[in-house]
Amino acid sequence: MPRPKSLKSTIPGIGRILRHFMPQIAKEKHLLVLSLLALVAETAMRLLEPWPLKFIFDRVILPGFNVHSLGIEALEGWSPTAVLTLLALSLVAISALRGAAAYGSTVGMAVAATRIMADIRGRLYSHIQRLSLSFHTKAKSGDLITRVTYDIERLREVTVVAALPLLTNTFTLVGMLVVMFVLNVELALIAVMVLPLFALSTMKMSTKIQTVARRQRKREGAMAASAAEAIAAIKVVQALGLQDMLENSFASHNKKSLEESAEAQKLRAGQERLVEVLVAIATSLVLWRGVQLTLQGSVTPGDLLVFITYLKVAFKPMRQLAKYTGQIAKATASGERVIDILDTVPEVRNLRGAMDALPFQGDIQFDRVSFGYGEESGILNNISFAIKPGQRIALVGPSGGGKSTLVSLLMRFYDPTAGSIRIDGNDIRAYTLDSLRNQISIVLQESVLFATSVRDNIAYGLAGATDEAIEVAARLANAHDFIMALPQGYDTVLSERGNTLSGGQRQRIAIARAAIRNAPIIILDEPTTGLDNESDRLVSDALERLTQNKTTLLISHDLRSAETADEIFYLEQGSILERGSHSALMQRNDKYARLYSLQSSPQPASESSSSVSPSAYALIS
Numbered sequence: 001m002p003r004p005k006s007l008k009s010t011i012p013g014i015g016r017i018l019r020h021f022m023p024q025i026a027k028e029k030h031l032l033v034l035s036l037l038a039l040v041a042e043t044a045m046r047l048l049e050p051w052p053l054k055f056i057f058d059r060v061i062l063p064g065f066n067v068h069s070l071g072i073e074a075l076e077g078w079s080p081t082a083v084l085t086l087l088a089l090s091l092v093a094i095s096a097l098r099g100a101a102a103y104g105s106t107v108g109m110a111v112a113a114t115r116i117m118a119d120i121r122g123r124l125y126s127h128i129q130r131l132s133l134s135f136h137t138k139a140k141s142g143d144l145i146t147r148v149t150y151d152i153e154r155l156r157e158v159t160v161v162a163a164l165p166l167l168t169n170t171f172t173l174v175g176m177l178v179v180m181f182v183l184n185v186e187l188a189l190i191a192v193m194v195l196p197l198f199a200l201s202t203m204k205m206s207t208k209i210q211t212v213a214r215r216q217r218k219r220e221g222a223m224a225a226s227a228a229e230a231i232a233a234i235k236v237v238q239a240l241g242l243q244d245m246l247e248n249s250f251a252s253h254n255k256k257s258l259e260e261s262a263e264a265q266k267l268r269a270g271q272e273r274l275v276e277v278l279v280a281i282a283t284s285l286v287l288w289r290g291v292q293l294t295l296q297g298s299v300t301p302g303d304l305l306v307f308i309t310y311l312k313v314a315f316k317p318m319r320q321l322a323k324y325t326g327q328i329a330k331a332t333a334s335g336e337r338v339i340d341i342l343d344t345v346p347e348v349r350n351l352r353g354a355m356d357a358l359p360f361q362g363d364i365q366f367d368r369v370s371f372g373y374g375e376e377s378g379i380l381n382n383i384s385f386a387i388k389p390g391q392r393i394a395l396v397g398p399s400g401g402g403k404s405t406l407v408s409l410l411m412r413f414y415d416p417t418a419g420s421i422r423i424d425g426n427d428i429r430a431y432t433l434d435s436l437r438n439q440i441s442i443v444l445q446e447s448v449l450f451a452t453s454v455r456d457n458i459a460y461g462l463a464g465a466t467d468e469a470i471e472v473a474a475r476l477a478n479a480h481d482f483i484m485a486l487p488q489g490y491d492t493v494l495s496e497r498g499n500t501l502s503g504g505q506r507q508r509i510a511i512a513r514a515a516i517r518n519a520p521i522i523i524l525d526e527p528t529t530g531l532d533n534e535s536d537r538l539v540s541d542a543l544e545r546l547t548q549n550k551t552t553l554l555i556s557h558d559l560r561s562a563e564t565a566d567e568i569f570y571l572e573q574g575s576i577l578e579r580g581s582h583s584a585l586m587q588r589n590d591k592y593a594r595l596y597s598l599q600s601s602p603q604p605a606s607e608s609s610s611s612v613s614p615s616a617y618a619l620i621s
């Protein structure tokens with residue numbers, strides 16, 4: 001929970017935001033300067049607004065008050081009607097000019113803010129995409145989405161609905177104070193007497209408002225995160241009957257957020273009323289002393305009119321200041337949430353001087369590689385092996401043994417904590433991430449398809465893939481026939497996650513996707529698990545063709561598919577316990593051999609005959 005912050009300590013936050021986004025802001029500097037000039041013009045017009053009335057009072061209605069008054073000499077010798085006409089016209093002119101200037105500054109600022117925020121949003125999105133898996137496994141996707149959408153929108157909104165008026169109001173306030181002091185120092189002093197009171201109350205209230213606002217923002221983030229989680233896993237939620245439980249927890253967050261929102265509104269409303277009372281006190285004090293001074297003849301009735309009008313106008317911004325500080329505090333919190341992400345440096349990134357890899361031969365070496373997630377250690381322990389180009393390696397062993405981790409290191413999703421991984425003789429950290437990952441294709445157990453056409457799903461990210469190349473890849477993947485049977489063939493748009501296709505069909509599209517990339521290194525992470533016999537046959541057949549002459553790492557619980565590998569690694573608790581060809585390992589007659597015999601022996605009908613059940617691992621160890 002962040003410490004409650006006062007308005008004063010919000011300012012460094014605003015400073016941090018401005019500094020951070022300076023490059024984006026600088027791009028819009030011309031528009032911003034123009035808007036600011038319009039703002040100054042608007043302020044000047046606001047200051048001028050009561051002056052025609054003052055002159056009407058002093059020169060037309062009450063010319064008897066023959067005291068010295070600012071600007072009155074200029075109208076000397078004019079007839080009252082001429083003065084009146086001139087002043088009436090100037091009233092209209094001032095209003096029209098003020099309107100035009102306000103329009104210019106509002107539109108200018110709004111356009112600049114929209115452009116700046118679109119730019120920042122783009123930067124944030126691409127940064128999130130580049131953050132390491134170690135970050136993403138900890139971050140909640142809903143929370144990240146809120147930052148890209150809601151927080152950015154709030155920042156944009158606040159520049160127009162709060163920051164701009166705040167700036168106008170501050171200019172106006174300063175301008176009016178200057179004019180008041182020029183008109184009459186004593187009255188001006190009386191008017192500003194309430195300022196300290198005002199400042200004190202604003203600061204105190206703002207701290208409270210900001211604390212509540214932050215708490216509410218945090219809760220909204222948590223709510224979005226838990227809703228996103230539940231919706232993403234809706235199948236599991238419904239299967240386990242978790243709806244009620246999740247609904248209850250959501251409802252309780254929702255209720256608390258509502259209460260916090262109401263509390264913030266109450267605080268804001270209270271603050272505004274307090275300011276109103278302070279304005280009334282200042283006005284009555286000025287009126288009381290002002291009338292005495294007028295009767296003594298040291299100020300004109302017109303001057304008093306200007307004073308009272310200014311008081312009303314000058315304190316109105318103050319009343320709004322109270323409103324805006326809340327909004328700005330909220331936006332500052334949003335801005336900080338955005339910057340926190342932008343400041344997160346990807347753990348895995350291109351090293352200085354990283355080079356684009358040449359096309360790989362596919363020679364892989366792990367040299368005393370150890371790895372642990374976060375604080376944990378011992379997920380992989382001192383692993384060394386070498387794979388020659390075109391070799392096929394199978395990684396087998398119980399779940400949690402470290403097989404997936406091992407291949408993630410090869411793709412640099414994480415970097416090893418010790419040791420090094422080399423491809424074609426160079427440490428993979430010497431290559432740029434893109435050039436490394438582009439040359440490794442991966443087929444997972446559950447392939448992710450995007451909500452776009454089959455064609456795009458196969459060619460995703462590959463610029464300039466021809467229709468012929470896509471079809472060749474699909475044929476290799478045994479996918480062409482079923483794709484042609486879809487309503488729009490290759491143009492059929494898949495639903496999110498490709499739910500309209502069977503598991504085997506999804507896998508074959510994923511294989512086509514890998515095939516078209518023609519990567520020299522291929523990773524297969526249990527690609528046939530959960531498929532029926534016919535799908536298994538089609539997918540295995542496609543995989544056989546995909547991996548022809550490619551360095552292949554296959555993770556599998558199905559020892560029959562591992563059997564044909566050039567070498568089999570048996571991994572348990574982060575170490576390679578056995579390695580060798582199928583026949584060598586069978587001769588060794590240890591864990592692998594026992595597992596293989598268990599899998600080959602007849603199993604109860606309910607268990608899949610093609611993969612090892614967790615209980616089998618327990619039996620052999």
Ligand code: ADP
Pocket residue numbers: 137373379397398399400401402403404405406
């Ligand atoms: P396998 O692929 O052999 O089933 P994994 O490489 O997935 O094994 O997992 C190895 C170990 O690392 C397991 O103990 C697992 O709990 C842990 N692990 C895997 N992924 C993460 C992660 N993102 N964060 C923390 N621990 C993880």
